[in-house]
Amino acid sequence: MATNIAAQRIKREFKEVIKSEEVAQCSIKVELVNDSCVELKGEIAGPPDTPYEGGNFVLEIKIPETYPFNPPKVRFTTKIWHPNISSVTGAICLDILKDQWAAAMTLRTVLLSLQALLSAAEPDDPQDAVVAKQYKEHPEMFRQTAKHWTSAYAGGPCKMPELDEKIRRLTDMGVDEHNARVALSSYDWDLERATEQIFS
């Protein structure tokens, strides 16, 4: 019975998202991965006036059998630099995806909440401690880093030659580009410390 509700709900919600204004404005999108309604692919646009502006972030959405009485399992598949999202796994720390989930919420409200999370981070309740620390201690550095990640992984417009140059210094030494970016981001773009960490 529960599964019936889940499938029925997803079909209805799917229509709701497609018809919604946000889709018309291209700010959210949902696609079925296969016909089963168990796995979906979501997409949200980086909100304006944030380091994520201009980026497109892809989400993996898994619908549990007990949906909508339990929340959908959502994570970012696009790499992102954000205090409440793991830079490694894309796992999200957001109350409505955990204990604050309510059966009356929908995929649309979840996607909009995630978009809101991108504009207003909660650094005191972090998923990624390294990012949260940078966010609180060096806000400008955080902004630069997040912008850089948006352009590197989410198709963001801002090129940052200075940061790219530092990454190139490491890739020239044979370091994988993503590893180089992670190390530099984690050490506030201090080339020396990042190098030390990679080769230790």
Add this chain to the structure above:
Amino acid sequence: MDSEEETLYDDIDSGNESSGDDVDFAMDVESSNPIERTADTDEYPFEVLSTEEIVQHMVDCIKDVNTVVEIPATTTRILLNHFKWDKEKLMERFYDGDQEKLFTEAHVINPFTKTSALIKNRPQIKTNATEECGVCFMALPASMMTGLECGHRFCTSCWGEYLTTKIMEEGVGQTIACAAHACDILVDDANVMRLIKDSKVKLKYQHLITNSFVECNRLLRWCPSPDCNNAIKVQYVESKPVTCKCNHTFCFNCGENWHDPVKCRLLRKWIKKCDDDSETSNWIAANTKECPKCNVTIEKDGGCNHMICKNSCKTEFCWVCLGPWQPHGSSWYNCNRYDEEDAKVARDAQEKSRAALQRYLFYCNRYMNHMQSLKFENKLYSSVKEKMEEMQQHNMSWIEVQFLKKAVDILCLCRQTLMYTYVFAYYLQKNNQSVLFEDNQRDLESATECLSEYLERDITSENLADIKQKVQDKYRYCDSRRKVLLEHVHEGYEKDWWDYLD
């Protein structure tokens, strides 16, 4: 326990002690629990409450408050739970403080302003119109929709599903909120019981809401045995044995198995110690030494006795004498520096810690051993039952063979007491009375082992007549020795004889 039961209980007790007559045992079997007959329990009145009775007790508490505050009972329950069932605190806040704030904090709609909230929130629907349920998105007739005072409405089957998920998966009872997003108004028990159809879920819910009631209430304690849903209610809290209807006997004060003669505080300390150390410390004692400087534990995995501590202190020392390595030079193999002052200090320190460990292991082994035996005696019950049946075939009457069961009962009691005497003894400082205690303990232990041997090995259908007398004498002796030991310890508590090592 009601008065009728209590008199029955007293009768049996005195009957056993004075006469030891076979006829009494027939009555014993009816009471069926060995621990229930312990003579050393002074009267300690208690009641066993089933889940329904706990609910009733809770309802009575709610009524008490309700006669004063006059709001719906379901709201009162939520308020009482908010104040951890402290009636006085609730009354105080209800009459002295800001009531609106009180209701908001407890996540209920103020019953005095309810009607206005309803009109504000609920959409006006004609009776024959349909509404869309916000959970399953089906358009349903209004009669199938329902909601709380907050005005959020969903269809009854979604409500049922929602509540079931909360109760069965998340184990939430008292604090299930409305299913709408960001609405924190709590679902009251009347609505839950109305919306849930499955009796299993209902039972779990009842248990969940009673759980916090029992846990907040000093005079109530859950029976700790697995799968038992009863609670014990007492009139005052004391470290005394109580027996649940499921036959489990435990200490009301701490919830552990009944542990006379040791006190709750020391037993808790002991259990923690056992959990921390046990076998690991045993192995460490046998196979390692400590670095004489930083005391890190070292396992020797090679032949060389020139040790260099790897725990960053880098001390160089001799494994054999624990003295510094330097003076050993090249003649390490016949370590001839035994009297070196440094080495002596290091060895003394180690001997001391090892002695403490040895002492703990001594008591721990005996404690564990009796615990293990106690588990085996439960098997003895079934083998004794077989023997009793066999004897009845050999023209003995039912009454005549009951002594065997009685003997196992006593054996279990003695084992349990002995087990806890080792905890008591571990923390006890030596004095004249403690020597006396140890004599009592030794006496009881040897008599208990003897009884155990009779029951496990020596009974055959041929020697039954002799052995019956022997067994009866022995268990009476054990029982009396056990009482003597416990009384001695209790007297010591009263007269302040016992000094503890902690």
